[in-house]
Amino acid sequence: MARKGGSVTMADVGARAGVTARTVSNVLSGHTSVRPETRDRVLRAVDDLGYRLNTSARSLRTGRTGTITLAIPDLMIDYFIDLARRIMTEAERHDWTVVIQQTGARRENEIAILSGARRQHSDGLIFQPHALGPGDERHLTGNDRLVILGERIFRGPVDHVTMANTEAARLATQYLIDRGHRRIAAIGANPRVATTSAASLRLDAFRDTLAKNGLSMPAEYVVTAEEWHLRDGAAGMTRLLGLPQPPDAVFCFNDTMAFGALHALAARGVRVPDDVAVIGFDNVAMAEFTTPPLTTIEPGTAQVAKQAVDLLAARVAGRGAPPTEVLTDCSLVVRKSA
Amino acid sequence: MARKGGSVTMADVGARAGVTARTVSNVLSGHTSVRPETRDRVLRAVDDLGYRLNTSARSLRTGRTGTITLAIPDLMIDYFIDLARRIMTEAERHDWTVVIQQTGARRENEIAILSGARRQHSDGLIFQPHALGPGDERHLTGNDRLVILGERIFRGPVDHVTMANTEAARLATQYLIDRGHRRIAAIGANPRVATTSAASLRLDAFRDTLAKNGLSMPAEYVVTAEEWHLRDGAAGMTRLLGLPQPPDAVFCFNDTMAFGALHALAARGVRVPDDVAVIGFDNVAMAEFTTPPLTTIEPGTAQVAKQAVDLLAARVAGRGAPPTEVLTDCSLVVRKSA
DNA sequence: TTGCCTGCCGAAAAGCTTTTCGTCAAGCGT
């Protein structure tokens, strides 16, 4: 805890141990060798005085903060919670603390993040954009030490790590088709968002797979959802159920919306999967525990987290690797809802 | 982003604007008045040079980091996610960034947090202990700027903010009794934890309310759960269902476990609430969307968040108020599961 | 006109750690 006035400094513990601050620093950091005897004296002095390292001073000197920033749309979406958790544990391996910034998926906030206004004290940034897309390169001003989560939206030399959105979406819709469904809807479209966004990619793959199987995609079967929250899923589903000809299967673009959809279905007494099949995307922990348990896409969240912080670590270490683009493995996990 | 070598400093922008670093500082912080004309020159220089404030240097000088730490057991429990989100938005009002530290509910980690080893760069700490309890006062060495979430476990001069655990648990069990249930079980006991912990308080209130209504609490009806995760709830429920005489109602000590219990029930084809009623605790967002929607306790999470950061802000501001203890309002929200 | 106050800003110190430079002694090889 950064104290105000009378905080005890390295010079103080040095004085008590009969050495200078430099030796104290060496003892604490363990970089240089110091005689065991003086080492013990220093350690004892540290203990006696209750000394605590001033990280601000260290950061000022070393130019490293020991903190990275994770910028995501929103902690109301289970996937991002899962992602944040995993990134935190990965970061631990690099002795990093992570601070989470919510952008609310709003363009101005995303720009603010990139411009550095909201991540001052940070060694690097892991950033999942939502509103930003191709053409916004100008906003990443001097942002080395950045890894983008999602499709390659910037032409600049930036690392990207992303899940296989189109392959996964294809997997999901093909599965529904193979199970005999013909009136298949999707929840989660968002026309106001870049073509590289998850929403667009998944919708495109959905449409393509339908077409490839000779099925059409009626406009009223793709329902848009701004936020991908629980209530969006529920609202989307009730809208679909109000249609003269409701769908017999629904592909929700994330698990959170699928949970909402399941709720709407149950509230109306519609049986899942008999009357309407539901498939999600993310394979969040809760997916295993809904009624019925949710069939969904496992997008390789663990890999995303590991790759993202490893890539960032490489950038921070200054290894001049060319900008990398990694794609994680996805798979379908079949449970009971479809 | 803290750059390494050639970063541009206040002196640099000052040089370009024809002033000294001091004036630049004044312009940027807005504390002292500066002539509009020079103000503009400075701002333009900032823009031209792409200057970014070095927060480490500022922190070193001011002794404030602009960051607070929130230490909670675990981000796998919905309540703590909810709490973290709310605390983040409250902290924003004070221009604070919050870093989340997970203790895993493990004693050694909680001690490490208190000792400051894992929250170096922080103006204050909001801490929800789990393993620590009365008698551990010695671990809060020089911890002003601390607010504890939970019952008063330390005798020291520390602010506490807590929910009305016993009142809420009484509410929940009384409701089950009033609905005609007689074989009522509880999931979430934890004998290895302090008597001031949520687990103990809720269990005590549960037992008392049962007794007050002339009901007994068979040992096999209180199932212990170490982690309060989804799987603990499910495991606890299946154990209860395996009993020769299963309960007709279950009080889960948090919503996350209740979700697990709901799953176990559904997997066995047990009807809720007809065969077994389920009641939770926390009123998390998901509770509204389960099937059936979860009857649960609203513990005043919003109040907890607001009070905690306001109290912390007062401590940091050095206002010498006596240690405060605040209790939030709770209520029962009835849905369909009980 | 003199004295005082206010607004604006330069010079310099303070905040604490890490790192560079240098010193001193001891050890080793020849």
Added chain:
DNA sequence: ACGCTTGACGAAAAGCTTTTCGGCAGGCAA
């Protein structure tokens, strides 16, 4: 015995901002 390397540590600089101390000019009152 001499030169060289290595180990241990002191002195001091560097890293960048905020704040204190003044100084200077202009305005206002006496």
